[in-house]
Amino acid sequence: MTKPFFEGYASSPSSSTNRAKTKLTAEQIREAMLEAVKPALDTMLVNLQQQLNDSDCRLWTTSQTAKYLGISKSTLEKKRSMYPEISPPCKMIFGSCKYDPLEIEAWLHVTNADMTNVKGDQ
Numbered sequence: 809m810t811k812p813f814f815e816g817y818a819s820s821p822s823s824s825t826n827r828a829k830t831k832l833t834a835e836q837i838r839e840a841m842l843e844a845v846k847p848a849l850d851t852m853l854v855n856l857q858q859q860l861n862d863s864d865c866r867l868w869t870t871s872q873t874a875k876y877l878g879i880s881k882s883t884l885e886k887k888r889s890m891y892p893e894i895s896p897p898c899k900m901i902f903g904s905c906k907y908d909p910l911e912i913e914a915w916l917h918v919t920n921a922d923m924t925n926v927k928g929d930q
Contacts, residue, residue, distance in 0.1 A: 849917060856913055867899070867906035876912065894919070 832840075868876070873896065874884040888895045888905065896915050898905040 852913065853910075856909060859909075866908070867901075868909055868912070870905055870907070873898075873907040873912060876909075877916075 870884055871881050874881045877884065877896070884896075888898065896907060897911045898907050900906075
């Protein structure tokens with residue numbers, strides 16, 4: 809049986825009516841959460857690497873990246889120009905913006921990005 813990835817309190821094995829509860833530190837919670845999501849992230853990376861191996865093109869266009877992120881091409885272009893510090897990383901190649909799928913996946917997990925909720929999106 810797997811234990812929950814987040815336990816705000818650790819119970820002692822005393823009687824059910826008189827349980828002593830100890831708060832976990834922020835570091836313990838962080839480590840438990842990382843331990844819980846690591847297998848899923850590893851699986852996602854393996855799947856993405858397999859998709860890359862199966863495809864003809866390593867870099868994505870703006871349209872492909874927008875489709876992957878679940879937003880419109882114009883929204884991605886607008887965010888890239890208005891909010892470059894929070895937009896997905898891109899590489900300019902001969903005047904065309906290209907995206908590395910592995911960098912997009914890493915960016916999503918690091919930033920917990922939600923491109924639709926950035927101020928100024930009308």
